[in-house]
Amino acid sequence: MSPIENSSRLLRWTRAAAFLGRNALTLLGAIITTSTAFTLIVFWMSSAFRPSQNPYQGLLGFFLLPGVFAFGLALMPIGLWFRRHKLKKAGELPDPYPEVDLPAGFVKKVLFAFGGLTLVNVVILGYATYSGVHYMDSQAFCGKTCHTVMAPEYNAYQRSAHSRVTCVQCHIGPGASWAVKAKISGTRQLFAVGLGTYSRPILSPVRELRPARDTCEQCHWPEKFHDQRIVVKKKYADDEANTPLTTILALKVGGRTAAGPTGIHGRHLQETTYVTKDHTRQEIGAVTYRDGKELVTYEVAGAKEPMKGEVRTMDCVDCHNRPSHIFEQPEQAVDRAITEGRISRELPFIRKTSVAALKAELGGPGTAERLNATLTKFYQEGYAEVFRKSRNLVEAAAVELAAIHARNVYPEMKLTWGTYRSNLGHEETPGCFRCHDGNHTSASGKTITPECDACHTIMAQDEENPKILADLGM
Ligand code: HEC
Ligand code: HEC
Ligand code: HEC
Ligand code: HEC
Ligand code: HEC
Known part of the structure; x- marks a missing residue:
């Protein structure tokens, strides 16, 4: 094809696009694409400087906005197609398309503009896909998006020796095939969360957890002699x-x-x-x-x-x-709190009373108040003198019991003492x-x-x- 034929064909397309493009759908598409493109770029720049810990902001920026962007992009040709289809059916499709007043060199400019914009769109879509996949591997996504579902594991994880190891380093590990497998089962899990059909508590051991050879052993060498x-x-x-x-x-x-x-x-x-x-x-x-x-x-x-x-x-x-994800038994947790001085050993029967109070408490709103009331009643009635002198120790113990309870019992996930054991x-x-x-x-x-x-x-x-x-x- 000669350059002249090429440019006359381009001229025909430009005329067709200029004519057919005057429809509501295509215009809407253009507006959506341009405005989300700006928003996306601002979002990426800001999250590069200050990564957000808010999972909903992440969902919005990494999944919803790129989705809207792609939707806008798709609307434009759909609009053209619809208008062409409608005109053709009514027998009103002009042939050739009406001339548009084109200044000299216009075709070249259109070519450049079109090429440039397409490149920008490809870059935006590519980057959106990349950052979306990357975001899915972050702690904010794994641990906080479905907060009721993952809260127990996330909270326990944050207190463990592995709090600086990412969820995916143990749950997915390196390599593409496991990543794809995880994305597929992750999609199923998202539906389960949406429909509320996930199991409570989440089943453990995890089915099809990747063999430890590919996860734990990336960091720990079992051959290492520990004596x-x-x-x-x-x-x-x-x-x-x-x-x-x-x-x-x-x-x-x-x-x-x-x-x-x-x-x-x-x-x-x-x-x-x-x-x-x-x-x-x-x-x-x-x-x-x-x-x-x-x-x-x-x-x-x-x-x-x-x-x-x-x-x-x-x-x-x-x-x-x-x-x-280390969950404690009431005895273990209270013993540790006493050892670390967060519950005072000076309070008579504090170990026994604390363990009994934790076991009896079912959780839910008012847990802290009820635990406090139980301890207060015990010391007021049985050890009035101790209570008068060491009221602050009783209060502090009650605060600690509430914290222990909150990180081990999750009624909404049917997770309680002993659900997960070591x-x-x-x-x-x-x-x-x-x-x-x-x-x-x-x-x-x-x-x-x-x-x-x-x-x-x-x-x-x-x-x-x-x-x-x-x-x-x-
Ligand atoms: C040090 C490795 C490690 C890290 C890091 C880790 N997990 Fe786990 N996770 C495990 C193991 C091991 C199990 C239990 C496996 C089994 O018994 O089959 C598990 C189990 C789970 C379960 C099933 C319920 C349960 O408690 O057994 C969920 C849900 C879970 N992890 C979510 C997460 C999330 C969310 C993160 C990041 C915030 C995370 N995990 C980080 C190793 C890890
Ligand atoms: C990405 C690296 C990484 C991976 C993967 C990893 N660990 Fe660790 N592990 C660590 C680090 C870092 C520590 C903390 C060492 C410390 O505190 O001295 C640790 C500590 C431990 C400890 C000692 C815990 C303690 O409380 O002292 C055990 C046991 C352990 N890991 C087992 C595992 C098992 C089992 C897996 C696989 C399910 C695993 N790790 C996966 C990096 C990793
Ligand atoms: C037969 C059971 C068993 C198996 C299998 C096992 N461990 Fe252990 N591991 C233990 C016990 C028991 C300890 C000591 C626990 C303690 O210190 O409280 C330990 C300790 C550790 C520690 C802490 C060591 C130290 O000296 O600080 C790490 C890290 C660890 N294991 C990693 C692993 C990894 C990684 C694997 C898999 C390759 C593995 N273990 C397989 C039972 C096991
Ligand atoms: C197959 C290995 C194995 C055998 C056999 C075994 N133990 Fe243990 N024992 C362990 C491990 C592992 C721990 C846990 C250490 C930890 O929590 O770090 C433990 C912990 C203990 C503890 C401390 C428990 C606690 O948390 O207070 C006692 C006490 C104990 N064992 C007694 C015994 C006695 C008595 C026997 C013989 C009848 C025995 N064990 C047989 C592996 C074994
Ligand atoms: C799935 C079964 C299984 C579990 C669970 C298991 N072991 Fe073993 N263990 C074995 C087998 C099999 C042998 C090798 C027996 C032989 O010598 O033929 C063995 C051998 C050992 C030996 C060497 C004993 C000797 O006389 O030399 C130690 C130590 C040991 N295990 C510790 C542990 C500890 C600690 C745990 C728990 C944290 C544990 N094992 C859990 C199956 C198991």
């Missing part, structure tokens, strides 16, 4: 003096050493699979363990028939199932004892060890003043 770890657990008795009870364990965390894998981490670096029939993975059937080159299967001794169900490869999350150990759930119960036995008569000393040395158990603490200078 032993001293764990000091402080609890308080339910007596008048709230007597401290200290337990000290040397946990044999282990890892890979020159002499081979040792301890808890080391021995579990080997491939282990297990059968479980219930979703919570609390009941475990046959366990298969790779011991060097040999596979050993431990069956449940005395079971009438082998358990049938899901076969899972064990990974970090089978022990560390609450690395980030498998790390054997306090809150059978945990390690799901397999280390002395009842998982191999054909050659070996069992998965239940020996206390295989996992830890107990240096003190529920002692008021363990000598070892003084020896360690703690």
Whole structure:
């Protein structure tokens, strides 16, 4: 095609566009596109300097506005098409299109303007898509958009050692295929939130959580040798003096050493699979363990028939199932508050009274007032003198109880004490004892060890003043 033919064709198009473009839809489209383009650019500039923590602002800027922009863009050709269709049907479509008064060089200018505007639109749409996808990976989107649904996990996460790790680093991990998978299931979840059909509480363990190899192990190297770890657990008795009870364990965390894998981490670096029939993975059937080159299967001794169900490869999350969303039991939370001085040990029976008050309280509006009333009544009636002298301590304890309650009980999500429990150990759930119960036995008569000393040395158990603490200078 010669340049002359080209420019005359362009001239025809320009005339057609100028003629057909005079319709309400196309004009509306142009107005919408231009105005949202300006708003979007201002929004992007401001969020580059000061990222908003408000999830609704994000939803508006990253999804709604680009949607409106694309809608406006689409309206323009639709308007042209409609007008052409209507005129053609009525037999009023002019051929050729009426001349428009075109100054010299106009065609070239139109070409440039059209090309330029298209480029701008492509850039805007491209950037909108990119920033929208990026925004979907942010804490504000994951944790706060559906605030009732995610509040429990988000609040617990913020208090954990992982509060600087993003949700997607554990839940999605690197690579495109998991990102796409997550976007698809995320879309389903958005509908569930919209329709209110999501489960309350949210099911855990999370179905199809990505294997820890691709998430946790991006930051933690299980081979790293951890040796032993001293764990000091402080609890308080339910007596008048709230007597401290200290337990000290040397946990044999282990890892890979020159002499081979040792301890808890080391021995579990080997491939282990297990059968479980219930979703919570609390009941475990046959366990298969790779011991060097040999596979050993431990069956449940005395079971009438082998358990049938899901076969899972064990990974970090089978022990560390609450690395980030750590919910407390009332006893744990109160013990910790006493240790940290937020609840005073001087108040008689404060441990027992606090735990009972937390357990009895169902949550909802007025929780703090009711907890305060319970403590006040207890001390006014039973310890009037203490109450008169230490009223401020009672008030402070009540404030702490309200905070503990708020971060562990969410009636709207049917989440309460013990809904989510930790498998790390054997306090809150059978945990390690799901397999280390002395009842998982191999054909050659070996069992998965239940020996206390295989996992830890107990240096003190529920002692008021363990000598070892003084020896360690703690
Ligand atoms: C350190 C890794 C990590 C981070 C960071 C993390 N999660 Fe999780 N999350 C987990 C694990 C592990 C589970 C439980 C998995 C299981 O037992 O299957 C879980 C479970 C959940 C559940 C299911 C309910 C429950 O409590 O078991 C939700 C909802 C959730 N996470 C949301 C979030 C949100 C929102 C964020 C960011 C604010 C986030 N997570 C950050 C590791 C993480
Ligand atoms: C993006 C990096 C990252 C990822 C992914 C990650 N962690 Fe961590 N993890 C950390 C950091 C940082 C800490 C805090 C270290 C500290 O405080 O000394 C930590 C701490 C821990 C601790 C010690 C917690 C404590 O309270 O002392 C455990 C256990 C742990 N992570 C397990 C996991 C598990 C299980 C996963 C996968 C579900 C995981 N991590 C995923 C970075 C990560
Ligand atoms: C068989 C159960 C089990 C498995 C599997 C397991 N851990 Fe652990 N891990 C433990 C126990 C128990 C501790 C000690 C807990 C404590 O200190 O309270 C621990 C401690 C840790 C710590 C803190 C170590 C320190 O010395 O500060 C990190 C980090 C950690 N684990 C990460 C991981 C990662 C990542 C994986 C997966 C590759 C993993 N663990 C697999 C049981 C396990
Ligand atoms: C899914 C089953 C399963 C769970 C859950 C489990 N283990 Fe194990 N554990 C095994 C198997 C299988 C072996 C290897 C037995 C063998 O030596 O043949 C093993 C071995 C060990 C050993 C080495 C024992 C020895 O005598 O050398 C330690 C230590 C250990 N586990 C600690 C733990 C701890 C701590 C937990 C909980 C946080 C835990 N395990 C949870 C299956 C499990
Ligand atoms: C398979 C490994 C394993 C075996 C076997 C085992 N424990 Fe433990 N135990 C643990 C782990 C892991 C923890 C949790 C440490 C933590 O919370 O950091 C724990 C915690 C404890 C605690 C402290 C609980 C608390 O929170 O106050 C006591 C006490 C204890 N074990 C006693 C025993 C006794 C007694 C036996 C033998 C009958 C035993 N354990 C067998 C792994 C084991």
